[in-house]
Amino acid sequence: PDCLHINPEGCNFCQKCGSKLRLVERYYAKSILGQGGFGRTFLAVDDFKPSKPPCVIKQFLPQAQGTATLEKAAQLFDQEAQRLELLGKHSQIPELLAYFTADNRQYLIQEFIEGDTLQQELDNQGAFSENQISSLLKDLLPVLYFVHKHKVIHRDIKPENIIRRASDNKLVLVDFGASKQVQRTSMSVTGTVIGSAAYCAPEQAMGKPQYGSDLYSLGVTCLYLLTQASPSDLYDPLEAQWVWREHLNGNHVSDKLGEILDRLVETVFKKRYQSVAEVWAHLRRYYGKQTNPTNPQPVIQETVKQTPNTTPPAVPQKFKFDIV
Structure with a gap:
């Protein structure tokens, strides 16, 4: 732990400090x-x-x-x-x-998740298109629903913490070191301010993270990927409004996606999407199959790792996810 000397393959002890090279022999x-x-x-x-x-x-x-x-x-x-x-x-x-x-x-x-982060993709390939952003939302919203269902706020959603897995191109949400377990009695109690400032919702910056704070960070992530401009440049504090459309540099974004993004990054908490289900309802309306009139609720299907002799927890029927 105190020596970062690079040793040749096959060594059992560090050639510099003599420490064992295998943690718990494994x-x-x-x-x-x-x-x-x-x-x-x-x-x-x-x-x-x-x-x-x-x-x-x-x-x-x-x-x-x-x-x-x-x-x-x-x-x-x-x-x-x-x-x-x-x-x-x-x-x-x-x-x-x-x-x-x-x-x-x-x-x-x-x-270990093998693949590139969205930051690396942006650096290598340039700004994301509307189709890439809508696909990103379709892929990540079920993950975020699963996290929130277990009463956890991630608190640090940003391009560096989203990896596109090389084996199947699925997006993987990583780094839960800043996440917070939500207690019923602590939702309004000021706590420790944790997260990356550029992607941090106003209420989270004051130590009061909510589930909607993750949606805000996800929205800022999308704006950054669309524009390649720092989030601090995408918001005008003097006018108290987002100016991300001025940084698109010819990258086309439809009014439909723009409406979703604007509501994701709404600084007034009550005007922002309050849940993953709300975001998905709009996303499904614009990009997916038409919502069944007899079942207007968005449906989110979670993919749970299958392990021997383990039955995944049941998912409420109204949250089954049918991705197109």
Whole structure:
């Protein structure tokens, strides 16, 4: 954990510091994927399985000072593990493989998702088209519904936290380190401000995240992908309005999609979409099959990982999802 020396393949001990290279004699870190204020993320392999599949090691390694700050960080890391175990049942959320303490440090082992983030796609391919944005919404809304159904607010939806899985081109929502478990008594209680400022809803910036805060972040993500302009440039604080249409640079966006995006990023909470189901109702009306008059509710079909001897929780009939 304190030495980042690169060792040749096949070594059991670090040639520089002498430490064991396998975490709990099983997980072998290959390279660093990222590092933040509270930990490092490594690409690793699981030596306990014959195929030695890739996995991700998340190491709690706080840089912050102060007992209260460290305790809060440790609590968030522990909560992330609990949420991943719960939410990882969805096929488009990484599965939690293990969570433990080794040498007085916390670690969690997570499913590795091979593919590019939407930020990488934007850098490589340029601005997204309307069809790409509508497909993005169709793909992610069922995932977000699943998250909210389990009373979790992600709080950090942005292009870097959405990966297009190489195996099937499905979008995978990652990094639940900032997510918050919602308690009935805490929805209006001011809490810790967590999330990326550029994508953060006003109420979340004041420490009061709601389910609609994730919808706001998703909307800002779409605007950024359409324009390639920083979210801070897409909003005019003097006029208190979004000016994203001025940054399209010839990229056509229909009034129908524009209406959806405008309501997703509505700064006044009560004017914004209040649920995933509301967004899907409009998306289905504009891009999908016509809603059945006898069943006007949007229908969201969740895809849950199938495991032996495990029956996924039942999904309410009114939320079955029929994607076109």
